Amino acid sequence: MTQCYYAPASTGNVSVGFDLLGAAFEPVNGQRLGDVLAIRGECANTRLSLSGRYQHQLPADTDDNLILRCYQLFQQRLGKALPGLDLHLYKELPVGSGLGSSACSIVVACFAFNHYFSEPLSQVELLQLMAEAEGGVSGSVHYDNVAPSYLGGLQLMLPGSERLCRDLPWFEHWRVVLSYPGTTLSTKAARAAIPAQLPLKTSIEFAAGLSRFVSALYCQDEAEAIAALKDVVAEPARALLMPELPVLRQALMELGVVHVGISGAGPTVFALCQTEQVAAKAASYLASHYEKNQDAMTHICRLASAGARSVKDPIPCS
Ligand SMILES: Nc1ncnc2c1ncn2[C@@H]1O[C@H](COP(=O)(O)OP(=O)(O)O)[C@@H](O)[C@H]1O
């Protein structure tokens, strides 16, 4: 019997937490925004078929698909060969978009294999495997997409801790408009733009911004949390890759948006709104001023409290 699994889109960094903060999001209209993997049964040799809105952005050769890479890694981690699987990926997240597309496929695959084979890996072991697979794509291990896509919510990474990450509070009424223009930006290339070293002043500003944001979330001090949202690491370094951002920001703030940032490595932008009304205006503005082609999409989202999971319906809405 076919078993289907889903993992949601994610926004890495959330402006103040380069590589350390990430959030899973879902459209408020009930659509899915993420990949679905179906395990259709067992067969002699593992095979993968593809469909979905962004299937055309994937490597032509399915041997290069991360889903199959994850199955190899999963078997290596268990130290034994597993049966061949008949797999189908519904690719609903655009690649190189800043929405954690590679992480989403990695998460849904690792979660599915672990569930299908009766959970041989613990949550922490599975998260480590996901981060290792993501590091193979982006050039360095970072958890800020895989952790929220796997676990849901807003996740703070805890390097050096056995926990790996922790769920943070959020503001229930916050809406985030995610707008993808339809063009791609390679995460690896965008990471190469970040300086290897930061001046002490910037390091202190970064630590201060992240601490201020996290403490404001715990205190539920909304004004303080919004005031803390300033990207001093990725956005200055990636300004040339996102030349439209200043103009978009000015127009969106005039509409009542309280913060505009880069989702992951871009080019998706995220606009933080305190009301549905402002979110609707921001979405309409971005759809007409930032979308560039038929691959583009704009969604009004809320935090997705659930991460990767089994689903009954294999056909995602997008
Ligand atoms: N299932 C998959 N989902 C997304 N990317 C994949 C998948 N399989 C292989 N890839 C490759 O992984 C790379 C992902 O690029 P990247 O810039 O990291 O995307 P993103 O930032 O959206 O995660 C691309 O070269 C893409 O072709």
Ligand SMILES: N[C@@H](CCOP(=O)(O)O)C(=O)O
């Ligand atoms: N912290 C990473 C996040 C990359 O996210 P993606 O969705 O663009 O892959 C970074 O900023 O490089």
